[in-house]
Amino acid sequence: MSHLTKKNLSEIRTALGAKREALLKQIQAALEETGQTQYAEVLGRGSGDSSDEALAITLGDLSAARLDHEVRQMRELDVAMRRLEDKDFGLCVDCGAAIPAARLVANPAAVRCIACQEVHEKTYAGQEHGSI
Ligand SMILES: [Zn+2]
Numbered sequence: 001m002s003h004l005t006k007k008n009l010s011e012i013r014t015a016l017g018a019k020r021e022a023l024l025k026q027i028q029a030a031l032e033e034t035g036q037t038q039y040a041e042v043l044g045r046g047s048g049d050s051s052d053e054a055l056a057i058t059l060g061d062l063s064a065a066r067l068d069h070e071v072r073q074m075r076e077l078d079v080a081m082r083r084l085e086d087k088d089f090g091l092c093v094d095c096g097a098a099i100p101a102a103r104l105v106a107n108p109a110a111v112r113c114i115a116c117q118e119v120h121e122k123t124y125a126g127q128e129h130g131s132i
Pocket of ligand 1: 037094095097112113115116
């Protein structure tokens, strides 16, 4: 069993749901703005029910619609939602330390402790903006 209590987990689950909902709205708004209402409609229908497969296909289309960043966030949230059930949920993937419940509520998709996240971001940023 992880360091997280049932109460922690239920708070994290609520936070996850809220973030997912907000992200969906953001994607829908972006699609409507760019006139890609066919995707926005599918997403509107998909939200709330369990049509994961339909949504997965839609997300594939969305990445073609220049919503990569949002799509990536959505996938991270979906992964976190599934990992909530795992006994190693809330443990840092790099060092294995317990990620504080407050951090997980604020950022349910977090897979690293703060120290490892900083290292990861520095490494990642270095790759992104490195010399060509
Ligand atoms: Zn760590």
